[in-house]
Amino acid sequence: MEGISALGVGSGLDLTGLLDQLRTAEREKLQPIVERRTQEQAKISAYGRLQTGLDKFQDAVAKLNDTSLYTALSASVQGDGISATASAEATAGSYEVTVTQTARAGSLASTRVTDLEATLTDADASIDLTFGDGSTHSVALAQDATLAEIRDTINDDPDAGVNASIINDGEGYRLVLTSKEAGEDAGITDMTFTNFTDATLEADASTQQLGRDALLNINGIEITSTSNTVEDAIQGVTLTLDASAEGKTATVVVEQDSESLKEAVGEFVSAYNEMKSTIGRMTAVTGDPETAGELVGDRTVRTIESRLSRDLGDLVEGGDIELFSQLGISLTPEGRLELDETKLDEAIASNPQALADFFAGDSDEAGMAGRLEATLGQVLDSDGILKRSIDSSEGRVGRLEERFDRTEVRIERTVDRYRQQFGQLDAMLAQMNSINDFLTQQLSSLNFQNDS
Structure with missing residues (x-):
């Protein structure tokens, strides 16, 4: 490597500069490999974006292929103070609900403790709780416990049935117990202090708020509920x-x-158009390699588009709806889907079963959604066409990287050979220059003697 800095000194030629030019020229052999590798990596990235779009479309298709979508019911409320949800067990109908009272949790406070740091319990102390249904529960307390420690002990007892807190009413501190559950039976009705140092500490009846059940009337039938969440008073609601x-x-x-069904159809149209837009960008022909799509003319993309177009265009026979156009979906000249929401609303209102037959059919692959789901499954499967294309491009990238490394080694060997040859040339020219200088000196001496 020391010869590099001295290269050309003997001959006076710019051999180092010439060597650099030769290295640059040799490295041009790497450029086609780099460009090809960049193209393949861009294809892999494009395939990934395509897969994301197809995954989203597949999710939208799967929703339309679920028969429960067409039988699902929703509950709406005309009025204030009530919300409602319907499950699959609900049946269609209208219900008048009058609420007399809502459910409430019971609560009870103790008499005051003036010193929050005072110890209140002797040995074997406890606080005994009584509830609206007559049940009781005893919470054992440690000796010399403060009011805060009593609160914490109650809250640490999973079976206490109450939440404990401390309230400062301006004159002292009170232990307040609130039932964990609403309703008359779960409401706290009494608390008894056993083995406390302060004999005056007891439940303050004036603070008691009894737990109560919710009372409501549904279509003339009286309903009682221990909770403000009233389940199955109306079946499935x-x-x-x-x-x-x-x-x-x-x-x-x-x-x-109908809103969920309409939303599912809208998501289907939106997901398809988004996927088509993605493909459009990837296959755009601009005449400029810098701005053209990464998958121009790609066989995988053409195959996927062809299969999906075939599925979308074929009839779904056997039902009242056989084509997308009958429910307000049309294909634009650009290959996008366009939704006429008014026509879709009419189709849902007049014959929802026809939509179920068209999209879901009577088996997993019978309807339009089932047909599309089968195609998408084949495309997106772990050994499907998209995964094979990705694997193929990744394999080419790997081979190109190996080719790049091998070519780079050959280039360095060539440059080393040039360097050795230039070194030999430099030495030879240096020797010739030395001989030339010697002969010139000798000739000059001879001429001088002749002149003399």
């Missing part, structure tokens, strides 16, 4: 009451969940 519901009447309507 859950009613949720808030405080503002008391004394009010609301109408609960259970009907086909």
